[in-house]
Amino acid sequence: MPQPTTGGIRIERDGAHWVMWGEVDAAVAEATEHEVAAALSRHSTVSLDLSGVTFMDSGGLRLLYLAAASCEQPPRIAGAPENVRDLLDLANVTDLFELES
Template sequence: MTVNTEDFHGGVSIDPDRVRWAMWGEVDAAVQSRVEADLGEHLRATADEPLTVDLSEVTFIDSGGLRLLYDAAEAKPTPPVLVGTPGKVLDLLRLSGVETMFVLQD
């Protein structure tokens, strides 16, 4: 999935060659509503494959972005690997009690 980054303040791109997402900018409820269907389709199409999510370019995340990560964790047989998780995102994962649903990698 390709997203025109000029039109949005944040988003999620899906690497078509790997089971990998890259989240960037402000991942909020607006982003969630815009990408949720595509991400769900990707999760179903790659159900048995491990997912990696690159968070290194995320500047803000709210419950909408957290929901996207939670849904990914629930859909996969193994915990998604979160790469480059900013401190603010890590704090939200811990505060929400879902940190253990993921593998954190630098």
Template sequence: MGRSSRSGGASVDASGRWVLWGEIDVTVAWEVHEILEETVDGTRKTLDLEQVTFIDSSGLRLILLACGGASRPRLLNVPPVVRDVLEMTSLDSFVDMVDEPSA
């Protein structure tokens, strides 16, 4: 299941991994919030951010949504543009960032 706008989007794969791509701004966050929120069940979330090209505070709110579980969410393949925002806002201390080789 997933949704997207012309600039970006998100989906949840069969394993429950959140996959975000493109520009994660207020428009995209508004479109995808509900489908992501439906998967918040107290378990650790994994977010694949490899294809994210931009993120604003609305996108950070989606990442914070994933922090509602029993443990810190795993952010996979965080691009520099996202890593910089996470570090500037100190949100990097609430997540585990992991680099995995692309398939």
């Protein structure tokens, strides 16, 4: 069973916009997987606000990748902190997203 987390994801605009904050880890991914899948079933692209993310591991990366794999257009990511940009680079998936400054 996942431990309590200090991060999360809020899905807005009927699923077209996601706001992530805090520690986006495997526990957050597991807790929100169904909500994320439902949001992706309603939209051909999504925008993501990561400005409040303090940490992201492979669980959070999986949520981002799920968005990229499900959308017709690259998801737009705003406010990605340096550690998340580094994670995207390390995983070699940066080109799957439209990164805003």
